Amino acid sequence: MFHYEDIRIAIGKGRILEQLVPRWLEAKFPWPLEPKSRQLWFAGSHQGPGAMIVRGPDVATLVARGAADIGIVGTDLVVERGAQDILQVGDLDLARCRVVLAGMSEKRPDGPFLVASKYQRITRDFLQRHHLQADIVPLSGSLELAPLIGLAPYIVDIVETGETLRQHHLIEIETIMLAHACLIANPAHWRAKPEVVAIRDRLVQHLA
Ligand code: PRP
Numbered sequence: 001m002f003h004y005e006d007i008r009i010a011i012g013k014g015r016i017l018e019q020l021v022p023r024w025l026e027a028k029f030p031w032p033l034e035p036k037s038r039q040l041w042f043a044g045s046h047q048g049p050g051a052m053i054v055r056g057p058d059v060a061t062l063v064a065r066g067a068a069d070i071g072i073v074g075t076d077l078v079v080e081r082g083a084q085d086i087l088q089v090g091d092l093d094l095a096r097c098r099v100v101l102a103g104m105s106e107k108r109p110d111g112p113f114l115v116a117s118k119y120q121r122i123t124r125d126f127l128q129r130h131h132l133q134a135d136i137v138p139l140s141g142s143l144e145l146a147p148l149i150g151l152a153p154y155i156v157d158i159v160e161t162g163e164t165l166r167q168h169h170l171i172e173i174e175t176i177m178l179a180h181a182c183l184i185a186n187p188a189h190w191r192a193k194p195e196v197v198a199i200r201d202r203l204v205q206h207l208a
Contacts, residue, residue: 002195007049009199010068012056012077015160016181019094020072020207027206029199049199060086060184069189069196072203076158076179080121087190090183090200092207097160101126101174104147108173109134109154116146117156126156126176144168181207 011017024031029048033039044050052068057080059073064085071086076099078088099122101108101115112133117123118140127134134154139146143157144164156176159165165172183203189196 002198004046004049004195004199005044007044007070007193007195007199008052008068009049010052010054010059010062010071010073012059012071012073012181013053014056015097016056016072016074016095017053020181023094023207024203027202029202049195057081063184063186066186066189069186069193070199071184072181073184074158074179075182076119076122076177078182078184079177080119082121085187086184087187088182089185089190090204090208092181092183092203094181094207095160096178096180097158098178099156099176100159100172101154101156101176102159102165102170102172103154104170106171106173113154114152115154115156116143116152118143119156122176123156144170 011020021031030045032042041052042050054062056073056077059071060078060081060083062068063071064083074095099119114137115123115134116137116139120136120138123136137146137152143155146152146155147170148168159172183200185196
């Protein structure tokens, strides 16, 4: 018999949260928040863990520091963080998307160029792998604006349906990585709390 009262899971806002909730209920964990609730957390109970709803990049921070036992976050953000202080313990069939290089034409840049992105590390690694010279303009959202307003002709951003790129007349030039939601755990809690492993098993069984 597991005791979930003290177990906390951090969940990334936005596309992961939207796609997760119906399937969380299928996994028979309680989700006591109203659909449009602005509440950012609920406590654990004997039936399931408590949850905290945070911005994607903060999921790993909460897990690494032990404020959450387990987290649900995109693999893009795990790679971007590049941290050794969390464990990736499962993959979920949720929020499947890709990180792409996009621009106003499908032509790959040849000379030095500017690229706007919230993925500094992923962009840097991509540039290095392809021997491309570029300066990265750091933005934290609304990347699609950058080429339109003359800030940077290229962007590295996440694409799911492609609709946002289309609406801004941008073209995918190259896929840099495929991404999906995954489960991460605090290493010490993963070893010490059997409930964390039980939650992983239940979520992976229902959401893989
Ligand atoms: C991402 C991305 C695009 C959009 C792509 O933003 O930056 O704007 O989703 O999705 P699509 O291909 O289905 O149109 P997100 O909504 O995750 O918000 P963010 O800018 O805060 O990351």
